[in-house]
Amino acid sequence: MEQLAHSIDPFISLLGIFVLAVFVGYYVVWNVTPALHTPLMSVTNAISSVIIVGALLAVGAGAIASGSTIAMIFGFLALVLAAINIFGGFMVTSRMLAMYKKKGK
């Protein structure tokens, strides 16, 4: 068994995380109140820009060391796009959420 555990490809554990996260997403999203579906879209938009980590790796880490200017350019473009989304997405979400008020206020 020990040996078996060691021989498992790391991809499989990532796949496991992915599958479980799909289920978590399924249940969490069904719990979102329909009134907040627009903020849901803008916030999922913002968090999917976590793809910025790929851009940071390209710009910051090896791209320059390995001398690939093309990779660095693509990384930088991705960085700008993802950053627009992160700042824009979270800010517009909080602007929307600030508007939802209860009665009597």
Next chain:
Amino acid sequence: MSANLAAVLYLVSGALFIMALRGLSSPATSRQGNLFGMTGMAIAVLTTLALARPVGLLPWALIIGGLAIGAVIGGITAKRIPMTAMPQLVAAFHSLVGLAAVFVAAAAFYAPDAFGIASNGIIHSQSRIEMALGAAIGAVTFTGSVIAFLKLDGRMSGAPILLPARHAINIVLGLALLFFIYGFFDSQSPIDFWLIVAISLALGLLLIVPIGGADMPVVVSMLNSYSGWAAAGIGFTLANTALIITGALVGSSGAILSYIMCKGMNRSFLSVIMGGFGGESAGPAAKGETKPVKQGSADDAAFMMKNAETVIIVPGYGMAVAQAQHALREMADHLKKSGVTVKYAIHPVAGRMPGHMNVLLAEANVPYDEVFELEDINSEFAQADIAFVIGANDVTNPAAKEDPASPIYGMPVLEVWKAKTVMFIKRGMSSGYAGIDNGLFWRDNTLMLFGDAKKMTEEINKSLG
């Protein structure tokens, strides 16, 4: 920073993103949820910087410069955008995620060592597939969202544009895409990589062009889902749990929203995606019927509503177009002062994106506990004196319940006709998106108020005030 610590921190950031969505289960907890989301993002970015340790001036300049550009553009957009433009803003943001995914995949392709996915310049075969999928989905998301943006923003006609033999073209492109993904997997050739991107860009364009404006709630949700799957694809390439968790969350979120929207229209996802349904300017379906409709003035409407006990307001896309939400809330305030109970009824597909009406009403300071979803309020129309329909049509059509021959038969509708009186604010007698007549217009207990939604509401306010 050790790789293990980084992995744990990425996991924390993924968990914070789950909490961010969890917060949206109620408006009261939503703001805190958004903070969780921002924290998660900050952790992911800082962890990556600590892990990658950029050396030298140029990388730091690029990183800080890139973030600053993003902060300025994103911040200004978020501050200035009017709430009525939210659907197109979300579509525009989706296109950025899609394009960013393509660029990250390209960066990984040209510097695979930086991402630790290659040995001796040969990219691991598994990473090649993930990279190809990430780039393909990202590219479809990009052009698809651009088209959705143009349609929602009115820069392109909302009417479906039907190419001859479009299904055949799409199938051929789809097969070609699979072929080149296999080719890329086999050869790691840059030509194959860019062909994958090019074909996917074309596919995104062709898939969304034939879909009509009012089906955009489904399209926007679907693209939301795609942007998630693209992020997950890149996440596998980078073996990054934050990306994988986020991709899965966003992917399922978008898929669920598309499902809810399709159910709200009683149409299958496939029929929406195939496109060609409806047209913005279907025009009046002139069947030679010239039955008289009862037309009223703002004064009539004001008088009747003032003397009512309960008024249920049904907003639709027309309210968004006319920006009538503030005038509407003012009207509700006047009515409440006269002792009238006012509620709002929201159809799931009212507007151009999920939750569109709720945001606009919230913007106009309508308390969210006065706003009800279809299944919660439908039984109350029978006790209501007045159903006040502003800029909605198809979602109130009794044909959906009564006429099995109608194209919208079976669609859940707001049963406004059960109220003692129904008022419609409309610019004219034209039919709605589905291109069919609404029999309610000719009923005896219906009062038609012809005019722009905002102007008409303001006139009602004048006679109420």
